[in-house]
Amino acid sequence: xxxxxxxxxxxxxxxxxxxxxxxxxxxxxxxxxxxxxxxxxxxxxxxxxxxxxxxxxxxxxxxxxxxxxxxxxxxxxxxxxxxxxxxxxxxxxxxxxxxxxxxxxxxxxxxxxxxxxxxxxxxxxxxxxxxxxxxxxxxxxxxxxxxxxxxxxxxxxxxxxxxxxxxxxxxxxxxxxxxxxxxxxxxxxxxxxxxxxxxxx
Amino acid sequence: xxxxxxxxxxxxxxxxxxxxxxxxxxxxxxxxxxxxxxxxxxxxxxxxxxxxxxxxxxxxxxxxxxxxxxxxxxxxxxxxxxxxxxxxxxxxxxxxxxxxxxxxxxxxxxxxxxxxxxxxxxxxxxx
Numbered sequence: 001x002x003x004x005x006x007x008x009x010x011x012x013x014x015x016x017x018x019x020x021x022x023x024x025x026x027x028x029x030x031x032x033x034x035x036x037x038x039x040x041x042x043x044x045x046x047x048x049x050x051x052x053x054x055x056x057x058x059x060x061x062x063x064x065x066x067x068x069x070x071x072x073x074x075x076x077x078x079x080x081x082x083x084x085x086x087x088x089x090x091x092x093x094x095x096x097x098x099x100x101x102x103x104x105x106x107x108x109x110x111x112x113x114x115x116x117x118x119x120x121x122x123x124x125x126x127x128x129x130x131x132x133x134x135x136x137x138x139x140x141x142x143x144x145x146x147x148x149x150x151x152x153x154x155x156x157x158x159x160x161x162x163x164x165x166x167x168x169x170x171x172x173x174x175x176x177x178x179x180x181x182x183x184x185x186x187x188x189x190x191x192x193x194x195x196x197x198x199x200x201x
Numbered sequence: 202x203x204x205x206x207x208x209x210x211x212x213x214x215x216x217x218x219x220x221x222x223x224x225x226x227x228x229x230x231x232x233x234x235x236x237x238x239x240x241x242x243x244x245x246x247x248x249x250x251x252x253x254x255x256x257x258x259x260x261x262x263x264x265x266x267x268x269x270x271x272x273x274x275x276x277x278x279x280x281x282x283x284x285x286x287x288x289x290x291x292x293x294x295x296x297x298x299x300x301x302x303x304x305x306x307x308x309x310x311x312x313x314x315x316x317x318x319x320x321x322x323x324x325x326x327x328x
Contacts, residue, residue: 088320091320092320148319158326162325
């Protein structure tokens with residue numbers, strides 16, 4: 001179902017571009033912090049008729065689709081681009097969780113990422129693997145979840161290269177950082193470290 | 202939702218589950234029915250930003266529709282009393298569970314901003 005806020009955001013950006021304006025700068029933050037939910041937000045500097053204005057737009061799927069596919073725009077800072085990609089992946093993981101259950105979809109994600117050595121996630125995966133069961137690969141839900149998550153991860157990387165004009169190396173770096181954030185937020189790793197610090201390590 | 206609100210919703214859902222799993226521990230059928238409806242009202246109030254303090258009747262409207270669809274010649278009396286009058290008191294818990302399940306599915310707890318409206322990449326070809 002279309003989110004009215006997202007539709008308004010896209011209509012607004014379209015009207016800026018149609019009137020000769022442009023996005024001069026794009027920034028993004030997940031606004032992460034210990035023991036809090038993320039609150040992703042775009043900060044876009046818009047330029048129209050020589051005048052610049054800063055717009056803070058909360059992340060919505062509609063806005064993201066516009067900035068990925070309709071008017072592709074990368075975020076200026078690669079670390080912020082990684083946070084943006086993490087937001088996209090967190091959103092899609094939530095969809096998988098709604099379809100097949102949270103624990104199951106998280107376990108499928110871990111299985112999928114174990115087969116992706118191009119993303120350097122070994123240290124994080126070793127930690128989260130202990131927190132997930134091994135899902136049965138013969139179930140319909142497994143195939144559905146795996147396909148959906150694979151499309152999400154591979155499709156995002158391919159969009160980064162083809163649409164956002166990252167080089168393949170840049171895309172892999174941004175994806176690695178984004179997937180690290182995704183795993184950290186999904187399995188509450190930083191929150192857990194914050195609550196239960198391990199002394200002497 | 203704030204983490205505190207989320208915790209409150211989780212508490213409500215745990216209490217709903219307890220009421221349905223061990224109804225006898227929570228009182229008579231009528232009492233259990235009342236408690237369930239109040240918990241569901243609070244839960245819906247927390248989850249649905251369009252609900253105001255004065256229009257929580259929507260849950261009762263849904264419940265009345267459910268009872269009418271479940272019982273022939275249903276009245277406005279509590280379901281527990283209507284079932285008792287028909288000698289069907291043993292069906293109360295399973296009927297209440299059906300309604301609670303419907304309500305939980307219709308108004309799901311969404312954590313943070315994510316509402317399941319995914320970004321579709323299935324049309325994206327190889328780079």
